[in-house]
Amino acid sequence: KQEVTQIPAALSVPEGENLVLNCSFTDSAIYNLQWFRQDPGKGLTSLLLIQSSQREQTSGRLNASLDKSSGRSTLYIAASQPGDSATYLCAATADSGNTPLVFGKGTRLSVIA
Amino acid sequence: GAVVSQHPSWVICKSGTSVKIECRSLDFQATTMFWYRQFPKQSLMLMATSNEGSKATYEQGVEKDKFLINHASLTLSTLTVTSAHPEDSSFYICSARTGGSSYNEQFFGPGTRLTVL
Numbered sequence: 198k199q200e201v202t203q204i205p206a207a208l209s210v211p212e213g214e215n216l217v218l219n220c221s222f223t224d225s226a227i228y229n230l231q232w233f234r235q236d237p238g239k240g241l242t243s244l245l246l247i248q249s250s251q252r253e254q255t256s257g258r259l260n261a262s263l264d265k266s267s268g269r270s271t272l273y274i275a276a277s278q279p280g281d282s283a284t285y286l287c288a289a290t291a292d293s294g295n296t297p298l299v300f301g302k303g304t305r306l307s308v309i310a
Numbered sequence: 311g312a313v314v315s316q317h318p319s320w321v322i323c324k325s326g327t328s329v330k331i332e333c334r335s336l337d338f339q340a341t342t343m344f345w346y347r348q349f350p351k352q353s354l355m356l357m358a359t360s361n362e363g364s365k366a367t368y369e370q371g372v373e374k375d376k377f378l379i380n381h382a383s384l385t386l387s388t389l390t391v392t393s394a395h396p397e398d399s400s401f402y403i404c405s406a407r408t409g410g411s412s413y414n415e416q417f418f419g420p421g422t423r424l425t426v427l
Contacts, residue, residue, distance in 0.1 A: 229415070240403060240420035286353065297344045298405075298416055302353040
């Protein structure tokens with residue numbers, strides 16, 4: 198059964214810093230991996246989706262990488278801003294692609310102005 | 311992009327009453343819908359998977375008689391929390407997947423916050 202782990206659980210950085218959030222998964226036979234953002238009391242905002250055949254995806258200041266062999270994904274945020282403060286969730290599906298996303302517990306990010 | 315809506319966005323009810331939450335895919339047909347639950351400062355936990363026209367598949371530990379799921383059409387799934395109790399207070403999020411997506415991407419609703427007094 199797929200298990201997703203995210204470290205650190207919480208992170209506080211000054212504005213302008215580049216940062217990396219880590220995600221690991223136990224079953225390397227994944228179909229795709231997604232990163233989401235969740236603001237307090239709100240729903241999920243999809244940030245990036247990486248298919249199993251891809252190694253990375255980029256959107257603006259965000260870059261997500263995927264290394265299936267090591268069971269890891271990272272989310273890189275460049276030039277962080279206070280508006281980036283939120284919880285970032287990593288989720289993966291199993292190889293068949295028909296199974297639901299399994300979520301990590303998230304990393305709670307605070308960007309201090 | 312694909313849009314999923316949920317109604318209501320929040321609900322407060324008395325203990326012992328039943329609450330129905332609707333999940334709709336607005337611009338695509340969802341062959342599969344998922345219901346997740348999220349407690350404060352916790353991650354999303356899958357409750358059940360439902361395919362249109364068939365019975366839902368519940369995760370271990372989720373009572374199917376308490377959390378009734380109906381997926382009668384390709385654009386609508388409902389979750390009914392029967393005889394709700396304070397411990398059922400949580401954030402309920404649905405997601406939908408179209409069988410036509412090559413990425414098998416799941417699209418998420420905005421969530422429903424349930425508070426049981």
